[in-house]
Amino acid sequence: MTDQRPIAVLGGGSFGTAVANLLAENGHPVRQWMRDPEQAEAIRVNRENPRYLKGIKIRPEVEPVTDLQATLDDSELFFVALPSSALRTVLAPHAERLSGKLLVSLTKGIEAQTFKLMSEILQDIAPKARIGVISGPNLAREIAEHALTATVVASEDEELCQRVQAALHGRTFRVYASADRFGVELGGALKNVYAIIAGMAVALGMGENTKSMLITRALAEMTRFAVSQGANPMTFLGLAGVGDLIVTCSSPKSRNYQVGFALGQGLSLDEAVSRLGEVAEGVNTLKVLKAKSQEAGVYMPLVAGLHAILFEGRTLEQVIELLMRGEPKTDVDFISTSGFN
Numbered sequence: 001m002t003d004q005r006p007i008a009v010l011g012g013g014s015f016g017t018a019v020a021n022l023l024a025e026n027g028h029p030v031r032q033w034m035r036d037p038e039q040a041e042a043i044r045v046n047r048e049n050p051r052y053l054k055g056i057k058i059r060p061e062v063e064p065v066t067d068l069q070a071t072l073d074d075s076e077l078f079f080v081a082l083p084s085s086a087l088r089t090v091l092a093p094h095a096e097r098l099s100g101k102l103l104v105s106l107t108k109g110i111e112a113q114t115f116k117l118m119s120e121i122l123q124d125i126a127p128k129a130r131i132g133v134i135s136g137p138n139l140a141r142e143i144a145e146h147a148l149t150a151t152v153v154a155s156e157d158e159e160l161c162q163r164v165q166a167a168l169h170g171r172t173f174r175v176y177a178s179a180d181r182f183g184v185e186l187g188g189a190l191k192n193v194y195a196i197i198a199g200m201a202v203a204l205g206m207g208e209n210t211k212s213m214l215i216t217r218a219l220a221e222m223t224r225f226a227v228s229q230g231a232n233p234m235t236f237l238g239l240a241g242v243g244d245l246i247v248t249c250s251s252p253k254s255r256n257y258q259v260g261f262a263l264g265q266g267l268s269l270d271e272a273v274s275r276l277g278e279v280a281e282g283v284n285t286l287k288v289l290k291a292k293s294q295e296a297g298v299y300m301p302l303v304a305g306l307h308a309i310l311f312e313g314r315t316l317e318q319v320i321e322l323l324m325r326g327e328p329k330t331d332v333d334f335i336s337t338s339g340f341n
């Protein structure tokens with residue numbers, strides 16, 4: 001017998017809305033929880049999320065709701081698309097309602113005080129819940145416009161992965177599975193920082209060689225850090241690693257890229273973030289990542305360089321000079337250099 005309970009999406013932003021619509025297209029009743037009653041009413045009446053996904057028709061199977069307790073009680077499978085800064089605050093007061101539920105984080109961020117990933121926070125809050133993550137090259141607007149897209153669901157819980165694949169896999173959206181939750185989730189969080197740098201480089205008129213160098217060295221840096229934290233570097237060769245890094249560092253649709261582009265045009269960080277008016281997780285991730293990499297003794301020159309520009313008063317020219325004149329290194333960390341004579 002099929003489960004007729006609604007699937008719930010928590011978060012009224014662009015990604016929550018895109019995923020709610022995908023689930024609805026696959027025939028599932030969906031409840032999309034959002035905190036703003038006016039936004040919920042606007043969606044109910046106009047079938048559109050005008051602030052976060054203008055021009056996209058929201059399917060009738062998606063019911064916008066604002067009662068979080070009822071939403072948590074009535075569903076078993078949840079997709080959590082809240083900003084990383086809000087996830088713990090929103091869900092912690094409802095811990096007992098989450099026991100035994102399937103909680104899948106879509107959020108690509110790191111908690112400032114604890115350096116925890118979002119699925120680790122979910123586990124803290126609800127140790128008896130079944131936890132997974134979704135991550136990959138997934139620009140919300142492109143998903144909503146049915147661009148052919150792939151993602152990864154990752155969890156140690158194989159049955160959860162299968163449930164998510166069955167719910168989301170569709171005509172324009174492929175869902176691959178992975179058992180490496182930590183690697184998949186870390187890839188999604190780290191790449192946002194490099195998208196800021198890539199946006200800056202484009203605004204400064206840098207060429208294709210530069211973009212390619214940035215993306216490739218970013219992958220080296222991310223992987224080096226991930227390995228220091230116990231992750232499997234092979235995961236970074238997949239959709240949630242290099243796949244997401246490429247899309248976020250290449251697309252003007254990425255909000256992190258847009259923040260970088262605005263910085264490259266000469267705006268301050270505050271101006272760039274407020275001009276965006278949406279979540280750009282890379283800004284917070286940069287702060288915690290810089291501190292963590294220093295603590296762990298991991299060489300991350302791009303992270304250190306962006307941090308120096310945004311928070312230590314260095315100019316872009318100073319940082320570029322420092323990066324380019326730095327001691328030459330070997331290309332790929334994980335290949336032995338013993339082949340040199």
Ligand SMILES: NC(=O)c1ccc[n+]([C@@H]2O[C@H](COP(=O)([O-])OP(=O)(O)OC[C@H]3O[C@@H](n4cnc5c(N)ncnc54)[C@H](O)[C@@H]3O)[C@@H](O)[C@H]2O)c1
Nearest residue numbers: 012013014015016035081082086107108138139140278279
């Ligand atoms: N947009 C994308 O293309 C995309 C793709 C993949 C993953 N993600 C991830 O999804 C997460 C959510 O991003 P988004 O793109 O949907 O953001 P968004 O900027 O489009 O919207 C943020 C939403 O969160 C809500 N919100 C903010 N603070 C809240 C709080 N305290 N309580 C309840 N709701 C609150 C806002 O009202 C808004 O509805 C981010 O971590 C992002 O990295 C986004």
Ligand SMILES: O=P(O)(O)OC[C@H](O)CO
Nearest residue numbers: 136137138139254255256
């Ligand atoms: O718009 P961004 O920069 O938050 O990126 C969106 C997605 O993470 C891309 O996969």
